[in-house]
Amino acid sequence: MSRQKYAANPLKYKEVEGISAKTFAEHFKLYEGYVNKTNEIYEKIANSFADPSKSAGTYSEYGEAKRQLSFNLGGMWNHKLYFGDFEDGKGTGPSEHLQRAMTEDFGSFDKWKEDFVASGMAARGWGMLCYGLDDGKLHNVVLDAQNAGFPATVVPLVLMDVYEHAYYIDYGTGRKGYIEAFFKNLNWDRVSKRYEKCQKMHNIWNE
Template identity: 30%
Template sequence: MTDYELDPLPYDYDALEPHLSEQVLKWHHDTHHQSYVNGWNSAEEELEANREAGDFSSSAGAIRSVTHNSSGHILHDLFWQNMSPDGGDEPTGALRERIEEDFGSYEAWRGEFEAAAKGASGWALLVYDTFSNQLRNVVVDKHDQGAIWGGHPILALDVWEHSYYHDYGPARGEFIENFFEVVDWEEPARRCEEAVELFE
């Protein structure tokens, strides 16, 4: 059985200030993200024990726990990777062209993405929809409710309150705007290119 581990942040805890504080990154990464890794490992252990014992009475709950916690771990990994102290620019190249093709303009995409982030109880995602071969914005509640089957995540924004409330209080919209001050489009561009190569 795979034992999942929490990777360190790809930058220092204070690297995204003043947009995201050192304290929030420490709490968010070391406590909240770690809890999803722990929850995934624990649920996998329970499923393995149930299979060995032939007792599946708790397996449905463990499967739900795998779905919730694995999604939390995967999305947090992406969230950290698509931010950088050197971020803040707009996308360029093939990703910019694809956004304009699928949404009409970068501004239209961003407006829709921000609306998704304001309405979500979990995450706003830009995904590559492998069924329709196009980019889509997705509202995800918790970590696993609202995802599109076959959706390949390109960009992730965590709007759980633990990601911003210490810094912004109830001003989620301000947090969403400042997220774009630290977005590093290199990783989303790589993920989009990977999806296009695989599915088109």
């Protein structure tokens, strides 16, 4: 039995308002890289490339493969969500329900956004709005790598890539301009639906 290979989700848009085709094309190559590496690592593990009994926290081939697997799974899934949430020039806003939760947890939508943008400015990888399965609350967190900086029991609602590759071609070091463009094209319908599903998961989680 071998695990089915992953494949990158094709881009819905070649470019969107404020983010060029060149940026998307180059960025997509990185996404594909994470997909390929994930497949490669799983294949190696399946083919007994290293002895699992020699796995160790200091250094081991098996351990290193596991470490990089987590990184590449993060890269693959983060980018799938990120690219899938673009809706060219049609960034609207959260559903009434989600907006109410933002007001409850942050004070208002604007306060939520201020905190999210600040998180994105601080991050070395991703700014993330996530849903806490334990508390059913919204959290803005900072990821300094594809797989680092967040508690395990959360679900991403919005993932904003702030690695320089996401904006350098279009904005140079001007990350703020890119963040504005990101919001202009964010498909809030998808985000809001994800939020509704998370609420169901929260109820199951706490049964």
